[in-house]
Amino acid sequence: MKEYRVAILGATGAVGREMMRVLEERQFPLSELRLLASARSAGSRLPFRGEELVLEQATPQSFAGCDIVLGAAENDVATELLPHAVAQGAVVIDNSSAYRLDPEVPLVVPEVNPQDISWHKGLISNPNCTTIITATAVAAIHRLSPIVKMTASTYQAVSGAGVGGMRELEQQVEALSKGEPVVCSTFPYQIAYNLIPQIGSFDAQGYSSEEMKLQNEGRKILHADNLLVTCTCVRVPVMRSHSVSVSLETEAPLSLEQVRHAIANSPGCLLVDDPANKRYPMPLDTSDQDLVYVGRIRRDLTSQTGGIALWCCGDQIRKGAATNAVQIAQLLIAQ
Numbered sequence: 001m002k003e004y005r006v007a008i009l010g011a012t013g014a015v016g017r018e019m020m021r022v023l024e025e026r027q028f029p030l031s032e033l034r035l036l037a038s039a040r041s042a043g044s045r046l047p048f049r050g051e052e053l054v055l056e057q058a059t060p061q062s063f064a065g066c067d068i069v070l071g072a073a074e075n076d077v078a079t080e081l082l083p084h085a086v087a088q089g090a091v092v093i094d095n096s097s098a099y100r101l102d103p104e105v106p107l108v109v110p111e112v113n114p115q116d117i118s119w120h121k122g123l124i125s126n127p128n129c130t131t132i133i134t135a136t137a138v139a140a141i142h143r144l145s146p147i148v149k150m151t152a153s154t155y156q157a158v159s160g161a162g163v164g165g166m167r168e169l170e171q172q173v174e175a176l177s178k179g180e181p182v183v184c185s186t187f188p189y190q191i192a193y194n195l196i197p198q199i200g201s202f203d204a205q206g207y208s209s210e211e212m213k214l215q216n217e218g219r220k221i222l223h224a225d226n227l228l229v230t231c232t233c234v235r236v237p238v239m240r241s242h243s244v245s246v247s248l249e250t251e252a253p254l255s256l257e258q259v260r261h262a263i264a265n266s267p268g269c270l271l272v273d274d275p276a277n278k279r280y281p282m283p284l285d286t287s288d289q290d291l292v293y294v295g296r297i298r299r300d301l302t303s304q305t306g307g308i309a310l311w312c313c314g315d316q317i318r319k320g321a322a323t324n325a326v327q328i329a330q331l332l333i334a335q
Contacts, residue, residue, distance in 0.1 A: 003031035004333060007066045007090070009058055009081060010073035011035035011046065014163050015095055018322035019070050020048055026326060029333070036062050060084040068332065070325050071095055071126075086122035091332060093325045095126040100217055107220045110327040111268035112139040117331050124328055127221060128213040129320025130154050130233070134244050135221050136292040136319070137312035140266035141259055142222050145250035149228040152214055155236045155243040156199060157283060160316050161186050169237055187235065196235040208233055241283035242316040246309065253306035256297060263294050268319070273297050281313035288315060290323045 006023070010016045016037075023030065035046060036058035045052040056062060058077070063069055063085035071078050071094035078096040085092050099105040106116040107125045112135050117124060127135070138147060158165035164186040172182045172192035182190045189196055200209030215229035264271040272281050273295035281293030292314040300307030314320060 001029050002333070003029045004067040005032040005034070005065055006030055006329070007034035007036055007063060007069045007085070009036045009062075009069060009071050009085075010077065011055060012037045012041045012044075013072055014159060014166075014317055015321045016070075016072035017046070018317050019072055019325060020046065022318065022322050022326045024049055026330065028326065028329065034062070034066065063088045063090050066090040068093065068329050070329065072322075072325075082123070090122070091120065092123045093126060093328045093332075094123065095321050095325055097128065097213070099123055100125045100127060100213075101220065107217060108328055109135050109139075109221055109268075109324060110331055111136055111266070113221050113223070114331055117328065117335070124332075126321065126325045126328070127217045128210070129160060129316035130156065130210070130242055130244060131214050131217040131221070132320045132324050133242055133292050133312060133314035133316065134214060134246060135218060136266075136268045136314065137244070137263070137294045137310065138246065138248060139222070140262035140269065141248065141250065141254065141308065142224070144254055144258060144262055145252040146224060147222065147227060147248050147250055150214075150218075150230075150246055150248040152229060152231045152247075153245045154210075154231065154233045155238070155245075156210075156233060157238040157240050157242055157316065158187075158191060158235065159240045160199075160235070160242065165191075166239055169239065191235060191237050193237060195237075197232065199233040199235055207231070238283045240287040240315060240317065241313055242320065243281070243283055243311065243313045245311055247300040247303070247307055248309075249300070249303055249305055249307040254308065256299070256308070259308055259310075260297055263297070268292055269294050271295065281311055283313055286313040286315055288318070290315070290319045292319060 042057040069085040069090045069092045075098045078098045158169045168186045210233040211231040214231045270291045272293045280295040294312045296311035300309045
């Protein structure tokens with residue numbers, strides 16, 4: 001089997017470290033794994049496959065000889081450095097939002113639109129974590145009959161804000177248990193025992209940047225240019241795994257039996273829909289694995305055309321970021 005030289009840009013972050021773990025779990029055929037990070041992290045080591053790999057400072061020259069680059073850095077770093085990787089012959093799979101809506105860049109969820117990989121020009125974009133989870137959950141419905149509109153409310157774990165978000169929730173819970181002052185640095189308000197109905201900046205219509213991603217990215221992934229989405233994104237005091245409440249309408253009415261059967265047989269999904277026995281998706285069950293759990297499937301009582309309501313959960317660090325990127329890389333080498 002051919003082996004590949006792979007680099008991870010942003011290897012010290014939560015997503016970069018998870019990419020390493022997923023590469024190891026999936027026994028990705030590697031001849032080299034190059035870990036790239038900021039100057040302050042250069043020289044430190046991270047474990048991989050029983051060894052310790054030395055972190056290198058990321059520079060425009062860091063990608064020489066690489067076959068695949070997995071991007072796990074912020075937008076500014078991605079736009080500064082990843083074009084150099086493409087110019088040096090690597091295929092880049094980027095987790096930042098910098099290129100997601102670029103018409104020249106495929107935006108891919110392997111279980112939903114794997115065919116879009118075929119027209120890449122050296123760069124493939126990983127969608128937003130909530131978009132990946134939601135698109136995976138509803139893709140089977142969209143294949144039965146195109147979705148025309150969705151209303152979604154997200155319940156997003158603190159790990160969506162990276163290592164700092166997880167640390168802040170832990171520290172705040174500990175401080176409150178001791179009667180000590182709460183310190184807020186990652187989030188604008190106390191997140192322990194609280195909800196914050198803002199993720200990203202607000203636009204003139206009152207929607208946050210995070211809320212618009214589900215419509216804008218969903219249109220591109222589902223090939224549904226006229227898809228309409230109203231979304232409310234909320235940060236919740238859950239450590240890991242995002243949850244999404246979705247109500248949707250399709251062009252043709254579907255029975256609940258059709259929907260359940262389609263989701264049960266949809267790649268990347270696990271149907272957990274037995275409310276009589278208190279079985280439904282929850283963040284604790286979906287953390288640290290790669291399936292999107294879907295349940296609470298029922299009629300949308302506000303719909304005049306037989307709309308569907310459902311609830312889904314998925315690990316946004318894994319399927320919502322690291323695993324999705326590695327899956328794209330696996331599709332690349334399979335081709």
